[in-house]
Amino acid sequence: MDAFAAVSLRDHPLLKACHREAVPYTPIWLMRQAGRYMPEYRALRERVGFLSLCTNPELAAEVTVTAVRRLGVDAAIIFADILLPLLPMGVGLRYEDGPAIERPIRSAADLERLAPVDPAASLHFVADAIRIVRSELPDRPVIGFAGAPFTLASYLIEGGASRDYRHTKSLMYREPAAWDRLMTMLARITADYLAMQAAAGAEVVQLFDSWVGALSPADYRRFVLPHSRASLASCAGHVPAIHFGTGTAGLLEAMRDAGGEVIGLDWRVDLSEAWSRLGPGVAVQGNLDPIVVMLAGRDEIRRQVRVILDRAGGRPGHIFNLGHGILPQTPVDNVIALVDMVHEMSRR
Amino acid sequence: MDAFAAVSLRDHPLLKACHREAVPYTPIWLMRQAGRYMPEYRALRERVGFLSLCTNPELAAEVTVTAVRRLGVDAAIIFADILLPLLPMGVGLRYEDGPAIERPIRSAADLERLAPVDPAASLHFVADAIRIVRSELPDRPVIGFAGAPFTLASYLIEGGASRDYRHTKSLMYREPAAWDRLMTMLARITADYLAMQAAAGAEVVQLFDSWVGALSPADYRRFVLPHSRASLASCAGHVPAIHFGTGTAGLLEAMRDAGGEVIGLDWRVDLSEAWSRLGPGVAVQGNLDPIVVMLAGRDEIRRQVRVILDRAGGRPGHIFNLGHGILPQTPVDNVIALVDMVHEMSRR
Numbered sequence: 001m002d003a004f005a006a007v008s009l010r011d012h013p014l015l016k017a018c019h020r021e022a023v024p025y026t027p028i029w030l031m032r033q034a035g036r037y038m039p040e041y042r043a044l045r046e047r048v049g050f051l052s053l054c055t056n057p058e059l060a061a062e063v064t065v066t067a068v069r070r071l072g073v074d075a076a077i078i079f080a081d082i083l084l085p086l087l088p089m090g091v092g093l094r095y096e097d098g099p100a101i102e103r104p105i106r107s108a109a110d111l112e113r114l115a116p117v118d119p120a121a122s123l124h125f126v127a128d129a130i131r132i133v134r135s136e137l138p139d140r141p142v143i144g145f146a147g148a149p150f151t152l153a154s155y156l157i158e159g160g161a162s163r164d165y166r167h168t169k170s171l172m173y174r175e176p177a178a179w180d181r182l183m184t185m186l187a188r189i190t191a192d193y194l195a196m197q198a199a200a201g202a203e204v205v206q207l208f209d210s211w212v213g214a215l216s217p218a219d220y221r222r223f224v225l226p227h228s229r230a231s232l233a234s235c236a237g238h239v240p241a242i243h244f245g246t247g248t249a250g251l252l253e254a255m256r257d258a259g260g261e262v263i264g265l266d267w268r269v270d271l272s273e274a275w276s277r278l279g280p281g282v283a284v285q286g287n288l289d290p291i292v293v294m295l296a297g298r299d300e301i302r303r304q305v306r307v308i309l310d311r312a313g314g315r316p317g318h319i320f321n322l323g324h325g326i327l328p329q330t331p332v333d334n335v336i337a338l339v340d341m342v343h344e345m346s347r348r
Numbered sequence: 349m350d351a352f353a354a355v356s357l358r359d360h361p362l363l364k365a366c367h368r369e370a371v372p373y374t375p376i377w378l379m380r381q382a383g384r385y386m387p388e389y390r391a392l393r394e395r396v397g398f399l400s401l402c403t404n405p406e407l408a409a410e411v412t413v414t415a416v417r418r419l420g421v422d423a424a425i426i427f428a429d430i431l432l433p434l435l436p437m438g439v440g441l442r443y444e445d446g447p448a449i450e451r452p453i454r455s456a457a458d459l460e461r462l463a464p465v466d467p468a469a470s471l472h473f474v475a476d477a478i479r480i481v482r483s484e485l486p487d488r489p490v491i492g493f494a495g496a497p498f499t500l501a502s503y504l505i506e507g508g509a510s511r512d513y514r515h516t517k518s519l520m521y522r523e524p525a526a527w528d529r530l531m532t533m534l535a536r537i538t539a540d541y542l543a544m545q546a547a548a549g550a551e552v553v554q555l556f557d558s559w560v561g562a563l564s565p566a567d568y569r570r571f572v573l574p575h576s577r578a579s580l581a582s583c584a585g586h587v588p589a590i591h592f593g594t595g596t597a598g599l600l601e602a603m604r605d606a607g608g609e610v611i612g613l614d615w616r617v618d619l620s621e622a623w624s625r626l627g628p629g630v631a632v633q634g635n636l637d638p639i640v641v642m643l644a645g646r647d648e649i650r651r652q653v654r655v656i657l658d659r660a661g662g663r664p665g666h667i668f669n670l671g672h673g674i675l676p677q678t679p680v681d682n683v684i685a686l687v688d689m690v691h692e693m694s695r696r
Contacts, residue, residue, distance in 0.1 A: 216635075216637055218652075327512070
């Protein structure tokens with residue numbers, strides 16, 4: 001990254017919003033903006049498997065950049081997957097319909113067989129992809145990201161998606177020492193991984209604690225918060241962090257206490273009420289229901305954008321996003337229209 | 349119900365808690381307290397199908413009463429299912445692994461084929477069961493219940509359980525007039541159904557809006573609130589209503605505005621913070637994670653009960669409950685221990 005790009009990006013609306021500075025319009029990017037809903041992506045995936053795509057820096061960068069150019073969003077999020085750090089652990093992570101783990105971790109004894117992970121050695125392809133995107137898109141911030149310890153642990157323990165996280169909560173409640181050991185290990189990996197991405201040129205990072213909304217606030221503070229805090233510590237003071245989860249309307253204050261310059265909001269909380277609860281010391285990101293962009297008509301999409309911009313009230317520190325990732329059946333034209341609407345309707 | 353029972357029940361801790369009056373201990377009952385986790389229930393179900401059980405007042409009453417006697421809880425909730433009002437609609441409701449609807453409603457045209465429902469005619473067996481329980485358990489309040497319009501609509505439209513409620517939201521956003529017609533019809537049925545149960549002797553009713561947590565607060569207020577309010581109107585001033593949902597940490601104020609003397613809390617919100625947001629004009633019910641009772645040890649269960657009682661802070665108007673129904677794999681002994689703990693630890 002040359003000095004000129006660094007200077008100009010510091011004034012980019014996305015970065016200014018992270019720091020709660022005034023911006024000429026509300027910046028927008030979208031979780032899973034490079035993904036299956038996009039024909040260019042599906043065409044590439046006909047030729048290349050998901051893991052091959054993630055681990056090939058040129059292809060990952062291509063997918064990342066294509067989405068930004070097609071949509072006109074204000075940031076590139078590096079194409080990768082939150083579970084990549086589990087690959088070198090030797091648990092048999094595979095991507096079929098969704099991620100699946102052949103040998104899940106269910107006990108203290110299972111922890112012994114987890115191979116140590118050094119992101120600089122085993123996840124360097126993500127840093128390489130960031131460097132390529134950085135040079136191809138000099139005028140847009142690049143967002144690096146990682147899964148948070150709870151969400152990583154829940155996949156490691158359940159072996160895949162879960163409805164009630166019973167194995168995860170079983171380890172938490174019945175073997176708290178093993179839980180703590182696992183979370184400490186995951187937090188260290190996540191911290192190193194995020195720091196590597198920032199060093200490679202990511203101007204912002206996002207910590208995805210996608211499934212943490214399954215927990216009570218008391219359990220979050222006791223079993224998760226210290227580890228999320230440790231994950232974010234490596235970037236603190238270097239690049240701003242967005243701390244995101246879903247179903248977290250009852251966890252927002254606790255997530256803020258764990259860290260992050262920006263708190264991600266899904267759609268199940270009112271943006272203005274959430275921001276009041278969080279206080280003026282953080283920015284917020286969100287919070288449109290992804291299904292609105294998938295299936296509502298343009299008038300309804302516009303109406304929902306208006307509600308969110310009104311609730312943000314023009315206060316500095318709002319990054320527009322969906323409350324979770326773009327759904328695969330979403331029409332690309334709706335996404336482009338959404339980006340344009342947010343830019344137009346928020347222009348000051 | 350004779351006059352004496354009426355007088356004595358008015359002073360029952362559950363009813364006093366509904367009215368935010370001081371009680372000698374925190375009353376507790378549990379959603380799905382009569383259900384598959386209980387050997388007596390499973391034995392009965394070997395002989396009788398689920399629908400036969402629901403529609404037979406003697407058997408439904410037996411299951412209801414057995415659970416109360418076995419657990420020592422402070423209230424009987426009538427054994428029934430929230431989807432029973434859909435039976436006479438002619439949509440092909442069947443109970444297999446879960447409820448399934450053969451001919452779901454997906455459009456304005458589909459609405460035309462819904463047969464009208466008069467609960468007094470087609471759901472009288474629930475009233476009969478309440479009368480039996482009322483006479484067999486003269487010292488415990490009986491709770492009647494109904495599904496709320498949104499949750500009923502979501503089953504009618506999706507045809508079963510759903511992850512993202514895409515068909516429901518599609519009707520809502522794309523055919524708002526049809527949505528309103530369906531919700532108005534469901535609200536009238538629900539209001540009549542709850543009134544019938546109160547007239548049969550239910551001292552309290554609960555409105556289950558189990559899946560409403562899928563909505564944004566703005567959508568809740570626009571598409572759901574008026575219909576939930578209409579559902580609760582028939583009981584207002586007659587019997588107290590508990591207004592319950594899950595994943596509703598961001599919807600609590602809106603649900604309070606729709607009605608109910610008691611607002612149900614799942615486990616994903618701090619009880620004290622939720623009550624502060626709701627204000628002193630309502631009681632609260634909850635809010636233990638059901639999985640804690642299923643799989644944690646006694647010390648952990650006790651610890652979690654302590655947190656909830658501490659957060660309630662002895663203020664009048666807390667009914668202890670799980671944040672959702674008892675899970676089928678829950679040991680009965682854990683449930684009995686939980687009831688005893690709440691009574692002992694809250695005694696004033």
